[in-house]
Amino acid sequence: MSGPIISLTGVTKHYGSFQALQPTDLDIQSGEFFSLLGPSGCGKTTLLRTIAGFETPSGGVVRIDGADMAGVPPNRRPTNLVFQSYAIFPHLSVAENVGFGLRRSTQSKAEKAAAVEEALGMVGLEGYGPRPTHAMSGGQRQRVALARALILKPKVLLLDEPLSALDKKLREQMQGELRRLQRQVGITFILVTHDQEEALIMSDRIAVMFEGQIAQLATPEALYRQPDTRQVADFIGVMNFLPAQFVDGSAEIAGLGRVDLPDNEDGSGVVGLRPETLQVLYDGADAPARIAEGDVVEVTYYGDMTYYDVRFDGADKPVTISMKNLAGRAVLERGARARVGWDPRALVVFRD
Amino acid sequence: MKGGGLRLYALIYLLFLYAPIILLPLFAFNSSSIIAFPLQGFTTEWFAELTGVEALHGALKNSLFVAVITAVFSTCLGMFAARAGVMHQFPGKGPIMGLIMLPLVLPEVIVAVSLLVVAINVLGIGLSLWTIIAAHTLICMPFSIAILNSAFQNLDASLEEAAVDLGESRWSSFRLVTLPLVMPGIIASTLIAFTISLDEFIIAFFLTGGEPTLPVYIWSLLRFPQRVPVVMALGTLLVAVSILLLTIAEFYRRRGVRRSGQQDHGGFL
CATH class of the missing domain: 2.40.50.140 (Nucleic acid-binding proteins)
Structure with a gap:
């Protein structure tokens, strides 16, 4: 019997007198596609960065796969983050970017190269390895960022508004691909987004956040059909x-x-x-x-x-x-x- | 001709700017010891004489020592300041950043005199090449910070976080990601601090102990008219070295820009 992969208990975060995150309890199951949805400044990114380890919670406990993460830096957490800006290393080639996380592994050169090619294949970029990253389009950079995060086979993949920089057509295409990728690798995905449509399309469950608090946690259908509050109803679709x-x-x-x-x-x-x-x-x-x-x-x-x-x-x-x-x-x-x-x-x- | 007046102005401007420097090699290869036209014969005698002057070698060594250490100090300290200024928020940031940029506009004479007082009367450490290094670092740092600021500003703050997220430590992330990306700025800062320190006179003159730097030595040579052609030869070499250094710096800067695929906003050359 396995517990939740992510478990937050009474997690809070404040910067000075500003309360970015009210005491939050949240369990996310293994293999779930989970979305944190809310307007900008609602604390969803703070929550994601707290799970990743880039923010230290002011109070409460973050557990990943049962282990307390207090004092564990981001580089030793079983999570990987896809940044909003993609954070592609501009001085490295596509293959060097994707293989960056393998620098510390003891695999042989050939094994690493194979892993890079496999990760590139997963996102549909076979053979792009030797290319410089600056010649790539937004959608391709997005895929490089995904491959780079997935190559370490994290227990949880965190995505910080990964599609917001893409145009509408490409965004819709990537939404489908992310969903397919998540089923294929079976890793828990946690997506931060302000786009309610995106959250509805992709997620197994959605937590809607306002002002540092989770207002409602439900499946897309329940959220749409039975919103708990007027604020949630107003944010999801038209009511x-x-x-x-x-x-x-x-x-x-x-x-x-x-x-x-x-x-x-x-x-x-x-x-x-x-x-x-x-x-x-x-x-x-x-x-x-x-x-x-x-x-x-x-x-x-x-x-x-x-x-x-x-x-x-x-x-x-x-x-x-x-x-x-x-x-x-x-x-x-x-x-x-x-x-x-x-x-x-x-x-x-x-x-x- | 359209814009004739402006073209003439531009021509005179360039002439005014570079003619004195062109005179340097002209007289350095002139066989007369009197600096005047018409030119006499061609000679490399003055360059040959350079190699024989012991005091000159000492001054050159002092200057290089001071300039190299100043360039390293100034660039390292400038990097800390620029990184803190661009990537972090802290109380009193505005006034602090203002204060470290202040030596840019302080008269060098004031800096020289006050440091002389500090070194002799307050600290009682006497004068040495290290007092010059300290003072040169002080005046070079604002230049380093200004150059490195723009290098750090072009940097996405999440790049280092991404490296940490992928398993690297804070320090190795800096080394693997930030350092290569700001390297053009570091090279530029090092070379400019080196150049400023190398030809700085006032502070070196005040703070020099028994070991003069090159500019101080050149100044002392000017009192002997028959040595002026030697100074010209020395100047010619310095100009050649400066041009070489700046070319190298520009080469690396352009390569850095090309590699990272950023827009080239023009360099310092």
Whole structure:
């Protein structure tokens, strides 16, 4: 029975009077693709650097594979870090960069060369060894950094916003490749990112952080469907927030009417609805669970999707609805009336 | 001709800048002992005479000793300061960095006199080549720091961390990653400190004990008119050595830039 590969207990970090990391407990399982997600300054990079050993926690215990890491410097931890800037050594060739971590190993020259070539093959850079690194593109440098970190076969690979410097197309391609690579090598990956989409696509589990604290830790699906707080819901995707009055196990939602929502205390609160759980009803559409009507106040056309802002009769603020642009389906114009179907099962209740 | 006036200005400017230096070899190979046109015959007599002067050899040895040690001290200390200044934050950083750059604008006479007082009256250690070395290190350090600052600023701070992360110690990371990357700056700093120290006169004049440096020795030679051509020959050699050193420095700097694939922002030559 093996415990978690990474285990943080009450880990804190402050710089002077600034609390970068509130007391944090976190277990990460072996072989997991784990993401730390949050806006800049939320402490996610501090947490990653604490695991790597570049930051000394102000309090608490960091365990890697069961061993207390207090006083263990980064060069003796079973972790390797892929830096945001890649930190490719500009005076060394691709092969020298990738083989840098093997300098201290007792392997023979031939064994090291084979290991370098294997690592390069893993990231799709076979035969690039003798090249100088400065002639390489951003995506290739990223792969060199990955190969360099993976060649030491760390127990945990830490990635600090590794894709933020790439353009959109390349980023999407690398997201897929990182996922494939992680399955192939079976190493625990911990990814720091501010891009919620990236975290959702790649991770087994995500910890969402705000102001030095983990706000929610869940699988991508649970995080999207059942966010614990409004802050999390707002950060992950788009969420419509609607004021609601709870009375006797049901809620009166402005513009949408009354729905049964048992097990909620009486009083005022907020419910959330994702844009794709609402749908504009065209003639001949199946009758959905519930229908509301309102005016289209804004139309945003994305090509594959159209986002409508619809203000329901009796509501103050419009809600956002996303619709696929199917063949033969007309795009509504601003000012049109819209009949909108929705499902009470999609409601998320926030009591914070 | 378009811009004729400016071209003429540029020409006169360059002439004014380099004509005196061109005169050095001209008179060094002139057979008359009087420094005046028209030139007489060609001779290498003055160079031959250089090799025979014992005092000159002593002065040259003193100067080289002072310049080499000053260059090493100044570059080492400058490297500590530049690395700290660029890579770390600490309280009072602004004023501290300002204070170590101050000797750049202090009059050398003031530095010389105050160090003379310190050496003789306060410390009572007397004068030697080491007092000159101390003073030269003081005035060369701002130049070293300025040069090394830009070398360290071009460096990604995460490079050293990456090396540590890959298993190296702090020191070996510095040696394997930072040092090769700032090497052009180190060479430049060493050569410039060496050059400044080699031809520095005022401080050396004040702080010299019984062992004069080359500039102090040259100054003493000028009192004997018949020795002036020898000084010219000496000057010619110094210019040749300076040009050689700067060429070497520039060669290494360009190679460093090419290797690391950085943009070449022009060197000091």
